[in-house]
Amino acid sequence: MARRRYSSTLNTPPTEPKANETTTKLAIAGAIFAIGIGVGIALSTLNPTPRTVDAIRLDNLAPSRDFCNNYGASAMVMSSRVYVTLNPFNVFISQAEPVPGCVVLPNNWNLLLQKNVIKEADIRQCKDRMNTFGFTGDLEKSPNVDCIYESKDATEKFTNGLPAAPSPSPQP
Known part of the structure; x- marks a missing residue:
C-alpha cells in the first residue's frame, strides 16, 4: 500500500498580505479609475460622426468663423417654405x-456696415421691428443677411420645459 503524503502548507495559518502589496494594489486600482474617467471625458467630447452636432462643431462650421465667434454666436438656420391652399x-x-x-450681437452692427452687407436703413428698420441681424454664407463673398428677433417664449420653453397643465377648477 502506498503512503500518502501530506502537504505542509495545509497546516500553516494564512498570512496577511504585506502593507506594501496592499498599497500597490490600491495605487493600481486608482490609476485605472482615473484613466477610465479621462477616457470617458475624452470620448464624450469627440464627434464620432459628422451627423453629431455640438456647440464646438457648430462654432467650427459657422460662416466667417472668426467674425462670428468674436462678435456674435453660431447658430443652426432652418429655412422652410409654407404653402397654403x-x-x-x-x-x-x-x-x-x-x-x-x-x-x-446688436452692438456689433457697425462691423456689418463696414463690410457693406447692411445699410443704415436696414439698421433703422431692424431696430423698429426686431432686434438683431443674422447671416448665412461668407461675409466676404455674398452672405444672406436677415433681420431677426429673439423668441423669448421658445427660449423659455426650451430651457424650462413646457409649463404645467392647468388643473381643473372644482365645480360648485
Missing part, C-alpha cells in the same frame, strides 16, 4: 435643411 384648405411645408449661420 384655400379651396380646399390645406397647409404644406417644405422640408427644412439646417445651414450653419451666425447671430450678430
Whole structure:
C-alpha cells in the first residue's frame, strides 16, 4: 500500500498580505479609475460622426468663423417654405435643411456696415421691428443677411420645459 503524503502548507495559518502589496494594489486600482474617467471625458467630447452636432462643431462650421465667434454666436438656420391652399384648405411645408449661420450681437452692427452687407436703413428698420441681424454664407463673398428677433417664449420653453397643465377648477 502506498503512503500518502501530506502537504505542509495545509497546516500553516494564512498570512496577511504585506502593507506594501496592499498599497500597490490600491495605487493600481486608482490609476485605472482615473484613466477610465479621462477616457470617458475624452470620448464624450469627440464627434464620432459628422451627423453629431455640438456647440464646438457648430462654432467650427459657422460662416466667417472668426467674425462670428468674436462678435456674435453660431447658430443652426432652418429655412422652410409654407404653402397654403384655400379651396380646399390645406397647409404644406417644405422640408427644412439646417445651414450653419451666425447671430450678430446688436452692438456689433457697425462691423456689418463696414463690410457693406447692411445699410443704415436696414439698421433703422431692424431696430423698429426686431432686434438683431443674422447671416448665412461668407461675409466676404455674398452672405444672406436677415433681420431677426429673439423668441423669448421658445427660449423659455426650451430651457424650462413646457409649463404645467392647468388643473381643473372644482365645480360648485
